[in-house]
Amino acid sequence: MERSTVSNISIPAGAGSLSAGAGVTVVPGGVTAPAGFRTAGVHCGIKARAGALDLALIVADAPASAAGAFTISKAAAAPVLVSKAHLASTYGKARAIVVNSGCANACTGDAGHKVAELMTAETARAVGCEAEEVLVASTGVIGVSLDPRTVTSGIIAAHDALSRSANADAARAIMTTDPFPKEHAIRVETAAGTYHVGGMCKGSGMIEPMLATMLGFVTTDAVVAPAMLQRALLDTCETTFNAITVDGECSTNDTVFALASGASGVVIDEAGYDAFVEALRAVCRELAMGIVRGGEGATKLITVQVTGARTYDDARRAARAIANSLLVKTAIHGGDPNWGRLVAVAGRCGAAFELSGARVTIGDIVLFEHGRPFDERASQAAAYLQGKDIRVAVDLGTDGREDATMWTCDLSADYVKINAEYRT
Amino acid sequence: MERSTVSNISIPAGAGSLSAGAGVTVVPGGVTAPAGFRTAGVHCGIKARAGALDLALIVADAPASAAGAFTISKAAAAPVLVSKAHLASTYGKARAIVVNSGCANACTGDAGHKVAELMTAETARAVGCEAEEVLVASTGVIGVSLDPRTVTSGIIAAHDALSRSANADAARAIMTTDPFPKEHAIRVETAAGTYHVGGMCKGSGMIEPMLATMLGFVTTDAVVAPAMLQRALLDTCETTFNAITVDGECSTNDTVFALASGASGVVIDEAGYDAFVEALRAVCRELAMGIVRGGEGATKLITVQVTGARTYDDARRAARAIANSLLVKTAIHGGDPNWGRLVAVAGRCGAAFELSGARVTIGDIVLFEHGRPFDERASQAAAYLQGKDIRVAVDLGTDGREDATMWTCDLSADYVKINAEYRT
Numbered sequence: 001m002e003r004s005t006v007s008n009i010s011i012p013a014g015a016g017s018l019s020a021g022a023g024v025t026v027v028p029g030g031v032t033a034p035a036g037f038r039t040a041g042v043h044c045g046i047k048a049r050a051g052a053l054d055l056a057l058i059v060a061d062a063p064a065s066a067a068g069a070f071t072i073s074k075a076a077a078a079p080v081l082v083s084k085a086h087l088a089s090t091y092g093k094a095r096a097i098v099v100n101s102g103c104a105n106a107c108t109g110d111a112g113h114k115v116a117e118l119m120t121a122e123t124a125r126a127v128g129c130e131a132e133e134v135l136v137a138s139t140g141v142i143g144v145s146l147d148p149r150t151v152t153s154g155i156i157a158a159h160d161a162l163s164r165s166a167n168a169d170a171a172r173a174i175m176t177t178d179p180f181p182k183e184h185a186i187r188v189e190t191a192a193g194t195y196h197v198g199g200m201c202k203g204s205g206m207i208e209p210m211l212a213t214m215l216g217f218v219t220t221d222a223v224v225a226p227a228m229l230q231r232a233l234l235d236t237c238e239t240t241f242n243a244i245t246v247d248g249e250c251s252t253n254d255t256v257f258a259l260a261s262g263a264s265g266v267v268i269d270e271a272g273y274d275a276f277v278e279a280l281r282a283v284c285r286e287l288a289m290g291i292v293r294g295g296e297g298a299t300k301l302i303t304v305q306v307t308g309a310r311t312y313d314d315a316r317r318a319a320r321a322i323a324n325s326l327l328v329k330t331a332i333h334g335g336d337p338n339w340g341r342l343v344a345v346a347g348r349c350g351a352a353f354e355l356s357g358a359r360v361t362i363g364d365i366v367l368f369e370h371g372r373p374f375d376e377r378a379s380q381a382a383a384y385l386q387g388k389d390i391r392v393a394v395d396l397g398t399d400g401r402e403d404a405t406m407w408t409c410d411l412s413a414d415y416v417k418i419n420a421e422y423r424t
Numbered sequence: 425m426e427r428s429t430v431s432n433i434s435i436p437a438g439a440g441s442l443s444a445g446a447g448v449t450v451v452p453g454g455v456t457a458p459a460g461f462r463t464a465g466v467h468c469g470i471k472a473r474a475g476a477l478d479l480a481l482i483v484a485d486a487p488a489s490a491a492g493a494f495t496i497s498k499a500a501a502a503p504v505l506v507s508k509a510h511l512a513s514t515y516g517k518a519r520a521i522v523v524n525s526g527c528a529n530a531c532t533g534d535a536g537h538k539v540a541e542l543m544t545a546e547t548a549r550a551v552g553c554e555a556e557e558v559l560v561a562s563t564g565v566i567g568v569s570l571d572p573r574t575v576t577s578g579i580i581a582a583h584d585a586l587s588r589s590a591n592a593d594a595a596r597a598i599m600t601t602d603p604f605p606k607e608h609a610i611r612v613e614t615a616a617g618t619y620h621v622g623g624m625c626k627g628s629g630m631i632e633p634m635l636a637t638m639l640g641f642v643t644t645d646a647v648v649a650p651a652m653l654q655r656a657l658l659d660t661c662e663t664t665f666n667a668i669t670v671d672g673e674c675s676t677n678d679t680v681f682a683l684a685s686g687a688s689g690v691v692i693d694e695a696g697y698d699a700f701v702e703a704l705r706a707v708c709r710e711l712a713m714g715i716v717r718g719g720e721g722a723t724k725l726i727t728v729q730v731t732g733a734r735t736y737d738d739a740r741r742a743a744r745a746i747a748n749s750l751l752v753k754t755a756i757h758g759g760d761p762n763w764g765r766l767v768a769v770a771g772r773c774g775a776a777f778e779l780s781g782a783r784v785t786i787g788d789i790v791l792f793e794h795g796r797p798f799d800e801r802a803s804q805a806a807a808y809l810q811g812k813d814i815r816v817a818v819d820l821g822t823d824g825r826e827d828a829t830m831w832t833c834d835l836s837a838d839y840v841k842i843n844a845e846y847r848t
Binding site: 071072073075076107108109141142143247248249251325326327330331333334336341343344345346347348352353354355358368371411412413415416417421 | 797839
């Protein structure tokens with residue numbers, strides 16, 4: 001598996017800490033909480049509904065270090081291909097990111113590729129930089145063409161609207177079926193000085209009326225070399241955006257970008273790397289949780305913890321299988337403490353599994369251990385499942401000690417309804 | 425991947441023919457259509473509802489060749505373990521199969537293993553054979569104990585009821601959430617003489633209120649050596665029971681048994697092997713289609729055909745990914761000719777895929793080819809999707825020519841409702 005993926009990678013052992021360490025304070029401002037960035041979100045007409053924001057810009061005051069993580073799809077959309085090429089040709093530098101919602105610009109052939117290039121060129125013209133210094137992302141319906149004049153007018157309008165305080169508009173302008181915008185930012189105080197990490201993302205399932213996407217944008221004013229920023233972004237994705245699933249689908253357009261302006265003057269070197277990754281992770285985990293909480297039809301956030309695995313791959317495989325199991329997701333939706341389904345998925349997923357040593361826990365309630373059920377605790381577990389924040393844990397019972405965590409949501413009839421409706 | 429599995433194996437190239445060849449006639453009688461077998465289905469009280477059939481016997485007049493295919497689950501239930509051991513110790517001979525529904529006897533520890541052994545011993549005592557000559561299968565709730573006295577009384581009652589005409593009772597006695605019983609039988613006329621193949625199965629998803637199972641039972645009066653019967657059964661499962669999916673789940677109890685009484689006197693040798701497998705396949709495919717048509721909440725049967733794959737594994741992987749995609753299944757449920765979802769799944773599933781050469785067909789309507797959509801055909805495809813029997817095809821666009829077929833059903837809100845309800 002490539003490392004430069006957004007999906008199908010899970011969380012490494014021990015990375016489940018929810019604290020980003022001392023000296024971390026949540027702040028407002030989203031992607032403009034770090035110094036050196038302006039943003040905007042405008043309506044230019046890609047979405048039919050009047051006033052619906054559908055184009056966002058993030059612009060750095062000066063060339064910033066840039067990193068990207070992309071879909072593993074072999075049907076990757078034009079903006080993914082263009083952004084990959086630009087990151088390669090600049091060796092990880094960018095001035096701006098242009099994003100549209102309402103159209104994925106995927107499966108659109110040469111014409112689509114030209115529009116993605118045009119979006120970077122028009123943004124570059126407005127900002128005053130090279131087209132290669134602009135990254136692009138799109139989300140929305142597959143196979144529909146993006147009108148060049150519409151996006152060009154949007155880019156000009158968004159550039160005119162750039163500000164340090166338009167982060168909420170930008171977060172709305174990248175939404176598709178998302179029930180709410182997702183932003184998060186922190187201030188990190190270190191011995192070397194204070195810097196910020198901010199971000200926004202969209203995603204609600206991997207899907208939109210036709211198909212959609214997970215997009216994430218993270219900024220920092222720390223001084224981070226491009227190669228280190230790329231490494232930090234991939235390390236972070238593994239335990240955040242790659243450790244969530246709504247429906248097991250990976251889009252043609254999945255993209256996460258990170259930009260480092262350096263405006264704080266705080267240099268991230270190898271000594272400060274772990275703390276920086278922890279800060280990135282704090283922001284990305286909050287954003288990723290937002291995607292799951294806002295998953296199509298979701299009513300509960302489910303944390304799946306797997307322990308007692310012989311290898312990390314086994315732990316990841318079991319956690320992913322449980323998080324994607326329709327039987328587990330429907331049981332939790334219905335408030336049914338159905339430990340048998342967890343055993344069945346763990347047993348069939350291909351990971352090493354020893355029934356006699358296995359343990360199933362819902363909340364803190366052990367329902368299966370030492371080869372036997374504890375059904376007398378079922379009503380207690382059923383009461384726990386009435387909550388909105390659910391934790392299920394399976395120990396695979398092997399002689400190994402590897403573990404992994406995934407986050408998912410329950411599966412409701414509303415998910416089916418949302419995804420069965422004809423595109424309009 | 426082990427060959428002796430019931431799930432997670434798909435159909436080989438070219439095996440999609442629906443005809444079992446000349447000289448094949450569909451006949452009534454299910455598992456007793458072949459000579460040399462009697463069967464029964466009774467109510468003994470495992471299911472609470474008065475009169476609900478919950479125990480079945482299939483008894484051969486004399487020791488029969490026997491073969492089995494079992495779940496790959498590492499949490500395999502007691503009856504699976506006992507049946508595997510019996511088949512091994514007899515080198516593929518059996519007189520009887522005892523089956524109960526309403527309780528899976530899975531995750532029930534040593535006590536559960538003893539009850540599974542008891543079921544074979546009590547059946548052997550009634551029939552007059554060794555316990556090792558009896559195979560056992562169970563389906564129903566996991567983690568619930570099976571009462572030894574209840575099943576013993578059921579076995580005695582079922583033995584008293586054995587007949588050549590109780591096949592419909594037996595087919596009902598193995599059901600759990602199945603909306604209808606599933607039986608099929610054929611007469612095969614060959615130059616060497618006439619023989620029969622019959623069968624019954626259950627399954628509705630892989631699931632029941634707590635969890636359930638796919639069980640299949642196939643009989644023939646051909647003379648088939650145990651080793652050949654085993655090979656024929658596995659070859660058949662690959663393209664029938666293993667080529668269907670309702671929800672991607674594999675149970676702790678999945679089992680398919682085949683018994684050959686030899687009562688027709690028609691000997692299956694290597695020359696007749698292919699025709700025999702084709703006959704087995706005709707029966708098992710019909711049974712497997714029944715499972716999909718009766719899948720929980722299902723309203724449509726979906727045939728997924730993948731062509732243009734570089735390897736058979738790629739073809740199988742893509743077909744399985746499409747057949748299990750919530751986005752594809754909900755789109756078809758909603759009558760949405762959403763070819764973008766098919767491209768997206770084919771692109772992300774890991775199989776070699778070339779977008780420029782890819783083709784998506786719904787029914788006979790090509791919606792994507794040569795890198796561009798044909799949206800003007802969408803309304804025609806939407807009309808086609810109003811049917812109950814849906815075919816979708818994806819050519820992966822590579823330079824390879826491998827193909828695979830899977831069968832699945834759509835995903836409806838009723839599926840969620842069925843599986844979210846608390847066990848009662």
